[in-house]
Amino acid sequence: MDISHTTVPGSGIVHHYDTRQGDHVGVMVFDDGRRAVMVYDGDDADSPSHVVELDADEADWVAELLHSRSLADRLSAVERRLAQLAGERS
Numbered sequence: 001m002d003i004s005h006t007t008v009p010g011s012g013i014v015h016h017y018d019t020r021q022g023d024h025v026g027v028m029v030f031d032d033g034r035r036a037v038m039v040y041d042g043d044d045a046d047s048p049s050h051v052v053e054l055d056a057d058e059a060d061w062v063a064e065l066l067h068s069r070s071l072a073d074r075l076s077a078v079e080r081r082l083a084q085l086a087g088e089r090s
Contacts, residue, residue, distance in 0.1 A: 014038075035059040 003017045012030040019025060024045060026038035033056035038048035054062060069077075 037062075 001017055003015050006014050008014055014026050014028045016026045024040040028036040035054045037052045039050045041049040
């Protein structure tokens with residue numbers, strides 16, 4: 001994914017990227033820790049069509065929800081499920 005970064009003097013940094021589905025999204029990281037997720041229409045690449053502002057703790061929760069589990073965690077879950085199924089057959 002190609003992410004561009006732009007400094008907004010006195011405010012923070014905005015990160016822009018395009019998803020695989022073609023959506024243009026931005027994340028504004030304010031100097032005070034707040035975040036804003038910005039979704040853009042195809043018609044206007046300069047002004048977001050929708051902005052969701054998040055306090056620092058809210059951004060942490062959303063990041064946790066969006067974060068993929070590590071391969072080790074996923075493998076461990078499969079191993080636990082297999083052990084559970086094997087125990088049910090015994």
